[in-house]
Amino acid sequence: xxxxxxxxxxxxxxxxxxxxxxxxxxxxxxxxxxxxxxxxxxxxxxxxxxxxxxxxxxxxxxxxxxxxxxxxxxxxxxxxxxxxxxxxxxxxxxxxxxxxxxxxxxxxxxxxxxxxxxxxxxxxxxxxxxxxxxxxxxxxxxxxxxxxxxxxxxxxxxxxxxxxxxxxxxxxxxxxxxxxxxxxxxxxxxxxxxxxxxxxxxxxxxxxxxxxxxxxxxxxxxxxxxxxxxxxxxxxxxxxxxxxxxxxxxxxxxxxxxxxxxxxxxxxxxxxxxxxxxxxxxxxxxxxxxxxxxxxxx
Numbered sequence: 001x002x003x004x005x006x007x008x009x010x011x012x013x014x015x016x017x018x019x020x021x022x023x024x025x026x027x028x029x030x031x032x033x034x035x036x037x038x039x040x041x042x043x044x045x046x047x048x049x050x051x052x053x054x055x056x057x058x059x060x061x062x063x064x065x066x067x068x069x070x071x072x073x074x075x076x077x078x079x080x081x082x083x084x085x086x087x088x089x090x091x092x093x094x095x096x097x098x099x100x101x102x103x104x105x106x107x108x109x110x111x112x113x114x115x116x117x118x119x120x121x122x123x124x125x126x127x128x129x130x131x132x133x134x135x136x137x138x139x140x141x142x143x144x145x146x147x148x149x150x151x152x153x154x155x156x157x158x159x160x161x162x163x164x165x166x167x168x169x170x171x172x173x174x175x176x177x178x179x180x181x182x183x184x185x186x187x188x189x190x191x192x193x194x195x196x197x198x199x200x201x202x203x204x205x206x207x208x209x210x211x212x213x214x215x216x217x218x219x220x221x222x223x224x225x226x227x228x229x230x231x232x233x234x235x236x237x238x239x240x241x242x243x244x245x246x247x248x249x250x251x252x253x254x255x256x257x258x259x260x261x262x263x264x265x266x267x268x269x270x271x272x273x274x275x276x277x278x279x280x281x282x283x284x285x286x287x288x289x290x291x292x293x294x295x296x297x298x
Contacts, residue, residue: 083171
């Protein structure tokens with residue numbers, strides 16, 4: 001008999017990692033927990049939750065199970081609209097929760113859930129690591145968008161850490177994408193491709209020291225920096241304090257630095273630089289999550 005209540009824990013994620021626009025992502029040890037309770041008299045869901053539930057019943061289940069009412073609560077630590085994949089945690093929590101509620105009647109594979117999640121998100125760089133954990137490299141499977149995405153996922157060792165400035169400032173992903181140019185210089189495209197390949201190689205081999213200097217970007221950060229006071233100086237302060245590199249997390253507003261052993265100095269430098277620009281926020285130090293999303297046992 002199917003259960004009537006389920007809890008799903010989903011990790012935060014950071015995407016792009018500087019030059020790897022829409023293809024690199026990494027799960028982080030910061031979590032949201034979604035609780036779904038089947039309740040036929042529950043008020044209809046709204047917004048993103050309703051969109052996700054409709055897609056689940058219509059596309060994942062193909063109309064084989066009649067939609068049912070449910071209550072949903074989301075608790076956790078991931079700030080909204082900061083570039084840490086909060087929308088993925090909502091969608092994935094709902095998808096996995098609903099899949100668990102119908103598991104005995106019509107089980108879905110993990111690939112089916114991930115495919116629908118990517119379809120709803122529109123790109124895989126947050127979706128894949130939040131679902132599977134670790135570091136992910138994603139790409140279109142072919143020139144035909146209908147073929148979807150392929151990915152490579154690897155675990156991340158605990159010695160690498162991510163010093164993260166979390167501003168109080170919220171940013172819309174849509175607004176941030178609206179600032180991007182339609183074309184960039186050929187030289188800049190080449191440099192981004194080189195650095196993206198180097199970052200992917202470093203994570204896949206565990207040679208994290210080789211990440212040094214690889215997070216500079218020409219595709220999106222130069223155009224999005226106008227949204228965050230002190231953007232360039234905060235990232236530079238992190239590097240000067242010993243970070244391997246620093247970058248905008250997703251579409252922002254979080255700014256992130258990568259290090260093996262300088263967390264305190266980098267935290268202080270980022271905090272001080274943000275204060276100079278009167279950018280309120282907090283600094284947290286995160287490690288990678290290798291477990292990914294999971295259903296919690298009662």
